[in-house]
Amino acid sequence: MISRLEQLKLGALKELDLITDAKEMELWRVNYLGKKSELTGILRSLSSLAVADRKSVGTVANRIRTELEDSLNKKKCNLREIQLAAATREENIDVTLPGRPLPTGRLHPITKTINEVSEIFNSMGFQVTSGPDVEWNYYNFEALNIHDDHPARDVMSTSWVDIKADKNRGPMLLRTHTTSVTARVIESQKPPIRVVEPGRVYRYEATDATHTPMFHQIDGLAVDKGITMADLKGTLYEFARRFFGEGRGVHFRCDYFPFVEPGVEMAIECLVCNGRGCRLCGNTGWLEILGAGMVHPRVLERGNIDPETYSGFAFGMGIDRLPMLRYGIDDIRQFYSNDLRFLSQF
Amino acid sequence: MKISLKWLREYVDITLSPRELANRLTMAGTETEGMQCIGENWTGITIGEITGISPHPNADRLKLVTIDLGSEQTTVVCGAPNTSIGSKVAFAPVGAQLIDGHSGEAFRLKSAKIRGITSNGMACSEKELGISDSHEGIITLPDEAPIGTPLADYLGDVIYDLAITANRPDCLSVIGVAREVAALTEQQLHLPDTSYIEAGHPIEQQISVEITAPELCSRYCASLITGIRVTDSPRWLQQRLLKCGMRPISNIVDITNYVMLEYGQPLHAFDYDQIQGRKITVRRAAAGEKITTLDGLERSLSPDMLVIADQKRAAAIAGIMGGIDSEVTDGTSSVLLEAANFNPASIHRTGSALNMPSEACTRFERGIRPELVDEAIRKATKLIIELAGGQAARGLVDVYPNRQEQEPILLTNEKIRNLLGIDFSTNRIVAALNSLGFTCRTATNPSGVRATAPYWRSDIKQEVDLIEEVARIIGYDKIPTTLLGTTLPSQNPEPMVKLKQMIRCHLRGYGFQEIVTYSLTSLELLGKLLPASSIEPPPLRMANPMTAEQEYLRPNLRANLLTTLYSNRKHEDDSIRIFELGKVYLPRQNDLPDEPEILCALLSGPRQSRSWHEGDNPVDFYDAKGTVESLINHLVTNLDFEKSSDLSLHPNKQAAILIDGNKVGIVGEIHPVVREAFDICEPTYLIEFNVSTLLPFTTGHKMFRTIPRFPAVVRDIALIADRGISHRSIQSIIEDTDLVTKVTVFDVYSGGQIPAGKKSLAYRITFQSPDHTLTDDEVDKVQQQIIGKLSRELGATLRS
């Protein structure tokens, strides 16, 4: 009986080897493993055998059954692999053809820069706020210690709106700096204050490679008890480190802005010559990045913040210059001519 | 302001290199914007004297010039017309670096045979030395120029271009800068002697001065010098003026300019004999009063302007420019010299009103101190006697109605610590202030100093001003660097900032390029949008437009976007999708304009970037609308559209965007007439909505909805309806039926087998119950209800 089983197995496996399609395979399965197959018959008749034979025949028959089933599965897999391989060989494409394009949009480099700068200050607790582009003389100038005949006005040539002046707040103008928002924040908020104010600013100036009648700035303000110039330096240094990268030299020097005292200007090591001196930096090795200072006590007083109790710092910088320096753009007008061949590079 | 290092050295010993000095000044607030080193490359060039001139044997126009260099004699070939025996010249030996007189390029001098004679060097022109553009002849140096000395030691200099901040008019002078240098380098200041012999008659017998507008003139001082001779200034004086960017005119005028540069006090010289009535009145101009100024132009004055008048007429516009009638000329023999102090605001207004900026005006309008007058008028008088001869009258006229003493200001150590974040000892504070000329008395309780500003400083008004002085002298680099340790303000991000960010990011994801356009525009451009009617309300106009293109504040973004599309279409024929998110400016009564944030986007060209994958179907209305749906569905739930009537859009291809029934924007095709006005050839679609109006609907958040537990049943139906029946009306009927959870239109078709005037619409309807699995019977029943209702209310029938 056992030798019959072994014979059966050999015959079955030989036959299985020759099979090449699924139909034959099913026939084979019915023949050797089906309900009516010899093997099933033997297994079913085990009970009729002698106790001694029953165990040995049963073991062999079950083993052979498992072997045949495994071989069948293997064969099935083999066959499928061969089929798929054949079918795959037929599926042939030119992988060098371009992919299906997804629409690609981009943000304007000015927006990207404002976002980047705002995020850096945001992480130091400064919140983005905003104010009007069309502003009263008061917030743009008076509240910031820039009275009508202040020489600082000459460098901020103003575009005036053709509307009757307000009794208290003076004529209407296009803000010449985002510091006007600082004036509004000082008037409307109570310390602790930490804000940044990005936005459009305007100058009454002829257009050339370094001037446009409209450009962008970001101003910032921190007011609380105990804010010092050391905090100003630390905060702005941290900004420079994160925007321009670790290891870039930064210095703070004395400068004058009517709404701060002491006044500060921050410069970074020139991005082109790394401090050796070149045309971009006027051979100084330094690039002026922003103006800052401790908020002038009279500016705080005008906003009803007591300068004996509170102190603060303010800063302001041009946005457009940052991508110009970073990408080597030499004409500011590019930002506003909106040529897609320019914009799609950012 | 241009400052010569050589001149500066007269008042202070310079202990730093020119570059270090520039840096030290810059760090302390006097920014060096430029630095010109004269004689930097003059290695080997020495001063020589011409001792012999003989003709060149082979050339008529050339000469052989023998030059004595002290230690040796040398002969050079020279073609300059101005050689003469005894003149001092600049000799460049072979190897010296010079500038080519014709090309302007730098070159190294080589030994050369000129018409058969070897020249071992040359006598240089100013251009060859890089001093000026003059190349007509060689430079001739003053007689006192020492033979054999390197030229760089004699003529070399460094010219600093300093940006003086508006608060420091005292630094618009060589002495002012010297004071800074002295303080920053701990050196002593040496002031020039200003004494002179007063040999003439007492001045008050010869001129009197009255100030009738003391609010505009706090001090008027004059000296009188008689018997002078007006000529050119000596070379050294001319050179100094030229180095500082001023043109020499005559000795008298040059002296007033020189002393202004030296002390920072503007001066004016009148021809004394032209002063009618021997009396000066400092008064407001009469309305319409005329004066012809030195530049030959007649100026019309107004009563807010100050004039220096004699008994007949205005002789000068105070602080701005003198009159031509009292100008110092070659024939002038007596000079009345004025040094005065005028109201800064008034000078500023007058200077701008007459459009007459000047060096004097710059100094007055920044508020110089009246005390400057004393030394300046003495120095100028002294120089006139020395350089133009004559006698100075005894005494000065000095009318000083507004004398104001500097008051001491208390500066406490505590305030310094609180503001700078560092403690400085009282000694250090006093040392810093003393070096700048402040007088200090230490104070106790609170501890600190009482400091009085020196007479020349007009910018020190309160404690913080003193703190800046201390900080900048000790150095900003000594202040530590700390991060804010104060209370973090409560964080309430402005919702508008976030919303704008989100809209921009989504549109970028949808393939739109962001653009940024100017806020100012022209009526002409806006007029292209609404050919027939005018813009309401009229946009805000600028009072001083720079150009006609920048005259009005934009009331919409459309015009700028269409212009941008047009300009890009010149070089791009592929898909263009652009947007701008920015403010428009809408006038309001008696207030600043409303500045809502507007999103405006345009789509034109093929739906997808041209590729080998798909055909280039152009975008249509539904691309624009789909963009709005995708975008706004992220923000709000109750988005809807209804037909609209915007005149700039195609009358039948536009829809208002509604949220909870409120109109927030519009989507549609640009009207072909408008499109053509902008020279755009292809259909263009516009999305526009008011982000500020949208904002209130976007706050808050949606609630979570459970995922249905029971399976959905999906059925497709095809309908035939009149062409006038809108999808919207069919959809509402289907949607309003029980168990329907979703309706999607997946085919719209007309023509072919569809009868004329009809269209076919196919819908996929999803049925679902929250509490049980639906049976086919249930769904059939609901579907019959729907079809019945569609047929009754809209006359739509099932397509067989």
Ligand SMILES: [Zn+2]
């Ligand atoms: Zn550089």
